[in-house]
Amino acid sequence: MKTGKKSQTLEVVAPDEAALRKSGYHHGDLRAGLIEATRRLVEEKGPDGFSVSDACRLAGVSTAAPYKHFKDKNEMLVAMVMEGMARHRDNMLAALEGIPKGSPDRVTALGKEYVTFALEENGIFRLKFGGYTDRLEDPRLQAAGEQTFDIVLDEVAACLGLDEITPDVRRRGFMLWSFVHGLSFLLADKKLAAMGGDGEMDLFLSDISRRVLSD
């Protein structure tokens, strides 16, 4: 029989969870299901509160199952963060649409998107950047991060009327990155109480862009 009893886990699953529950003995795509479960749990309970066991319960498999697809807990997290960073990169590029090339508004838009992602996908953000050394030092993650940073460097160069990445461009890029990076952490930690309206945020970011891009 294919779907006999299996009464310990809810049989009728919400359409929401259809993607990550299994149907028979085999799951179908447990790897993807575990990544999705990991994403949800990390977002809900935070990187520290996340456990492989929880992910297994959510996916409806035994606690040993993940190790057929991932070396260990850390690799599960790396896989999930990788997927998140790809989304992050897409969002950054999408944020540029419709803004004329060479305008400082493009830099501001990138900064805003950076902060938005850090807040909305805070679990992923903290996993990638908040952890202690070598917790997620996977070279693929580093490469993905540099790729995203290159987007910023291109825009900075364009704003300065340059067609190559000079040391000065890199310097300003680091400044902008430091800025939005720290701002993301402080906002997520609610250290900046007074930063109320969305418009105030926009002004803040464009002010920063102006200061960093001026000579």
Place this chain on the structure above:
Amino acid sequence: MKTGKKSQTLEVVAPDEAALRKSGYHHGDLRAGLIEATRRLVEEKGPDGFSVSDACRLAGVSTAAPYKHFKDKNEMLVAMVMEGMARHRDNMLAALEGIPKGSPDRVTALGKEYVTFALEENGIFRLKFGGYTDRLEDPRLQAAGEQTFDIVLDEVAACLGLDEITPDVRRRGFMLWSFVHGLSFLLADKKLAAMGGDGEMDLFLSDISRRVLSD
């Protein structure tokens, strides 16, 4: 018998560890010993790698002993971070010595000290800021953080020739904080490879101060 056998823990302790090992049945000041052990272990293995059991081994007591002094693991970490932040604050104030009041160099010096602390006591820094929401949301920690931020605000106001903390001063203070905060994370994560010499760092920070303090 008072000091009969007890052969499981090294009896002859290094002078280094004298402060946190016990002598007899009673430790003397286990609370302080555990805080010191926690500090060393967090710095060595990172916030995630830290375990109460390790701290107990280092302090030479049983794994149940800490719970006579701390509610749980989190409170041990809070106590340790509190002590670190007091040190941090002292360092900030010390960094101002000898620099004329009202000079932007004072702001730069504060920024440098901030980054220095974040790198040298990286475990504490990540515990306080890197963790997920509400991991260390103790009100005492928040209060200590605001106290330190006030130091920065005073200096910003002085640079602008103001004698009160206006919204503009606060805005610029947030900018500076975001900057050094993000810079600290990126440096700790080694994302900024090219930031080589110490002098280059100084130039970078003073450049940032100038940009934020200009109108």
Place this chain on the structure above:
DNA sequence: CTCGCAAAGTTAGTGTCGCTAACATATGTT
């Protein structure tokens, strides 16, 4: 001085977790 009690240790045990080993079942190739 000693009696008693609270403070500060101990051992033993619980439940959870990450992970492994050994076994079971489904899938796809020949």
Place this chain on the structure above:
DNA sequence: AACATATGTTAGCGACACTAACTTTGCGAG
């Protein structure tokens, strides 16, 4: 149809955070 392999299972180990119940110690009141 048969086998090899991929993918699931159960059982169990060692580490961990934390608790309960017991023991030792220091100290103050009589």
